Amino acid sequence: MKTELKLKIRNYFSVFSICLATAIYILFRFTSQVPTLGAEKEKLKQQIFAISQSEPLRTGAFSPLPKHTSANPEKARLGKMLFEDKRLSKDDSLSCASCHDLYHGGANSLKTAVGIRGQIGEVNTPTVFNSQFNFRQFWDGRAASLNEQIEGPIHSPIEMATSWTEILAKLEQDKRVIEEFDKIYPKGLHRESVIDAIVEFEKSLITPNSAFDQFLRGDASALSARQLAGYQKFDTLGCVACHQGRNIGGNMFQSLGIAGDYFKARGGFLNSDLGRYNVTKREQDKYVFRVPSLRNVELTAPYFHDGAVPTLEEAVRKMAKYQLGRNLVAEDVEDIVEFLKALTGQLPVSLQSVRGTANEAQ
């Protein structure tokens, strides 16, 4: 009888413990008010964190560039390789870097870009530096992100004139490329991975610590007397109304020729002159372009969307004339140009072999 009782108790105990465990688990799962959110919440958290951690935005008309890039260095390294890879064009004659010369301010000195088989493009090559801080990509702002932007030159028949199928087919022949991608991307060599790597590299291309940025951060001696005078003129003349924000431009659209007909004075007509109209087909968007960033502007001659202006002085003068309705005197122009030279930052870290400015790299 004793052993029987023991057995009974043991059986009861095991049954009860199972039931109790189940009940507690169920209870816990039922009463937990905070759901265990997965990756979605993490993403949201990161997003909120990124917003809270970003540099203060409302510091007058300008704000300095962040000192460090958020780009993944591994991906950026792979992206640099791709950026300089000529297999990204149809006849293996051009890479991204062919036009966006990384040691020439992220652009080139041609009036307009030259695509495969020597085809001449319609617009001047915008710099790839700090491009992530532009609110839209291309002169007409047709791409909302860098990921979208890549598709443009890749598929344009007068630029690289290829397709991802062709590019991937070529890259798949290269064991080293496949290995590199397998190391970094779960998907391995894939269209999305290629784009992501290039974008990640482009995000690493920031040119921090320009004299003006140092000035904005509180170093009053960072600008020379002429540059300071130029800065004041830049402000009072009204250049700042459009060339403003973190990238000193690149955060709005503006129509070219507010105070005078630029195109009439230049002569000739290019389809690209219509600017944003080519994207939206709205009458008011005719001759509207994305305001270009003025960072490293001294390195990216010639100027304007058509590359028709070879010098910075002329660019300043024309801008004042057609956009502000002023005729500047030589002193003003020189002062402003001096100021613009203060916008040249350091060579992006991902390109640095020796520390120096983007200017020094030349």
Place this chain on the structure above:
Amino acid sequence: MKPNRSSLLAFLGVLFLLVGSGFYLLQKAEDDLASDFIVKENFRQALILDQSLNENVLRSRSFVSENYDSMVADSELNDHASDELRRLSTTMIEDLPELPVQLESYFRLWNEKKMAIEDFKAKHSVLRNSLKYLSTLELQAEGTEVEHQAHQLLFSVLSFNLSPTPNHEKQVVHNLGILMKAPGQKKTSTAEFVDSLALHTKIILRSLRDRETSEKIILSRQVPEALARAENLYHSWSTQNSRNSTYIKLLLGTVCVILIVALISFFRRLQMASAELTVLNRDLELKVTKRTEELSHTLQELAQKQQVLVQASKMSALGEMAGGVAHEINTPLAVIQMRSEQVQDMINDGDFDQGFLTEALESIRETSFRIAKIVNGLRMFSRNGERDPLQPVALGKVIDDTFSFCRERFTNNGVRLEIVDESGAGSLLIPCRPTEISQVLLNLFNNSYDATQSSQDKWVQIHLVDLRESVELSVTDSGAGISPLIREKIMQPFFTTKEVGKGTGLGLSVSQGIAHAHGGSLRLDENSPHTRFVLTLPKDRSEQFRPAA
């Protein structure tokens, strides 16, 4: 226990299946909750960002040095929220097909607003520059002929900027007209100044109108309302959904509780059943032991009683013979009496005949022997020889001994007794207990005697046959035979055809028992025309020996 175990397994299987599916549902509900959280968060973000954009637009209008980066950031975040909402709405398109439609109308309005913001930014920049420049131009006009008109124009422009009504616009156009026609235009510097003034006034008029249009689009309630419609749609669905999921949870909880209770009671019942079974088993064992004891006791009693009965039947058989025995003894006694009287007479007469005397005494002696023999037989018969060892005895002698105390009875009643032994089986030594065999024979003889009483020609024949392995002894009588109706019953104990008090009904059954104990048999020969009982005894039955029951 077997069906119990399989039903237990089935029960557990069902339990796990239910609990498993329950957890699956729970997980799904949780995922729904997670995506619900994301959707709501994105709705909230979109609304906040929309508000923030509106604020930024209003702020831009009031402050000159504000940059557009925050508007760009808000726009981008709102685009991101829109993309998320679009993606999420497609995942629940089955449950909420109206949501994507509703969202699309919001997206369309949002895109319009986005464009309006871009327009606003561009026009505002231009306007701001021209207004600023106009003020400086007006300062340049000091001390010139057109000072008053320029002042008037600036005033009307500023009024128009503050309140862009058609009246103010007319005023601006009017003032501009006056300025253009003002005298003193010949002077080149003044002409240039007036041109510039006119250019910027025109720019202001144009930009202000455009900015006003954009601002109206931006600040209209359309976007937040469309967003609120979509959100309300989603919210009502999600409330219903969460209510449903609460029901599911409640149901699940109830099911789980029921299952747990069922499991406990199941185990409890099982436990009780097994405990009960144990008790029952123990009781049963006790009962069986008790019964076995009782049974063995009864058997013992029965065996004792049977022994008594057997003895009784023997005595009864003897009793039946009693008359005969008396006769048996009486006759020799009469001979002894007569001879002794003759000898007495001779002594009295004094006439001694040596021969006669010798003969008489010899006769007395012989007759006394005969009596002694009868008495001896009787004593032997009456004793219980059941436990005697088997001894080799000639059947003829046993027959003789048995006849010794019933011969007179047969002969006196005119029953002929014949012994037929052609093969000399009577002299064969058969292992047996002679007392018992004698009892069997006496029973058979008694029965035969009784049977012959009804017939004219009375005889009993004893037939001995050597069957090599065994010896067959049959007793046939001249009686009427045994009715086929009772043939099967005659060997049963307590069956008798004799009058009450005359027979015990045990004779034949006891006899059969004795025959079996000797490894032989006693049966009624049903083929014989007369009543014929056959006793078979094996010659060597050491192997077949078993004690009489």
